[in-house]
Amino acid sequence: MALDIYASDQEKSEAIKQWWRENARAVLVGIIIGLLALFGLRGWTEYKQNRIREASSLYQQILTAKAQEAGAEIYNSAERLVQDYSDTPYGLFSVLMLAKEDQARGDAEAAAERFKNALEHTQNTGLRRVIYLRLARLLLAEGNxxxxxxxxxxxxxxxxxxxxxxxxxxxxxxxxxxxxxxxxxxxxxxxxxxxxxxxxxxxxxxxxxxxx
CATH class of the missing domain: 1.25.40 (Serine Threonine Protein Phosphatase 5, Tetratricopeptide repeat)
Known part of the structure; x- marks a missing residue:
């Protein structure tokens, strides 16, 4: 809204009222959208933080089970992390752990499939860089x-x-x-x-x- 600098106070007041009549709805809609975006962002942030905490807790269980050599528990928890928390670093850690186990058993094909599946389920650039690097190392080690x-x-x-x-x-x-x-x-x-x-x-x- 541009006001004429030579207008009287009454004219200024009327101009403001007119501007509000014409733009009030748009302003209110903008405020509502802004508030929704703010609270939506907070909600999303809390959701992401909760997922990180859940994934961290599950990964800690894996480390505990590994220290106790509880093989089945390690495998099951790691699989759950990969499937349910692939968008977190802990999901990646589990992929790397399971792929290492696959390689130790001589099943390079299964390890490669884990990496490829992880790439399909995460859009995080940093995580994808690690996965591509590990997959390339595996392919080279297998003579490709x-x-x-x-x-x-x-x-x-x-x-x-x-x-x-x-x-x-x-x-x-x-x-x-x-x-x-x-x-x-x-x-x-x-x-x-x-x-x-x-x-x-x-x-x-x-x-x-x-x-x-």
């Missing part, structure tokens, strides 16, 4: 370097850039693509701080494929 490279290309790595680049380098080595491997390892080094322990490992990998 091309699939590993394809998997690593599925998502922007963010803070996992160095780990992604190193694994790309490992895959290129398996494929005999040494120039690409060197480039990937160099990228991995660039993304590490000067005091990072993995710098030594990456330097060794580069030395192993150095040009004659």
């Amino acid at each position: 370097p091309e699939e590993a490279l394809t998997t690593l290309a599925e998502i922007e790595p963010g803070s996992f850039a160095s780990a992604y680049a190193e694994l790309r380098g490992d895959a290129h080595v398996e494929l005999g693509q040494l120039p690409e491997a060197r480039q990937a390892y160099q990228e991995a080094l660039l993304d590490l701080g000067p005091g990072e322990p993995r710098r030594q490992i990456l330097s060794m990998k580069l030395d192993n494929i150095a040009q004659p």
Whole structure:
């Protein structure tokens, strides 16, 4: 609403009344929507916090059962976390735990399926980056370097850039693509701080494929 600076007080008052007559409904609707959004956001935040607490409690039960070597209880609780709390970090922890058990039993296919299923049930970018990385490592370990490279290309790595680049380098080595491997390892080094322990490992990998 724009008021004429030369209008009298009475005209100003009338202009305000007119503006309210024309806009009151829209203002009230806006206020109501704002309040609903505020309380809706609070409700959603509380819901998410409750889910995190529930998932944390269930994960703690898994750790307790693991310490007591209660295999069946571990498996059942972990499966429940994966199915009901896949959108939380604890759901991811359970996926990694179960996949590790699958690999220990020699069932890499089951482990890969767990990772793929987890990707279908979480939209959290950070969690997805971890899952893609673990899946690519599994594929490479099972002799599928091309699939590993394809998997690593599925998502922007963010803070996992160095780990992604190193694994790309490992895959290129398996494929005999040494120039690409060197480039990937160099990228991995660039993304590490000067005091990072993995710098030594990456330097060794580069030395192993150095040009004659």
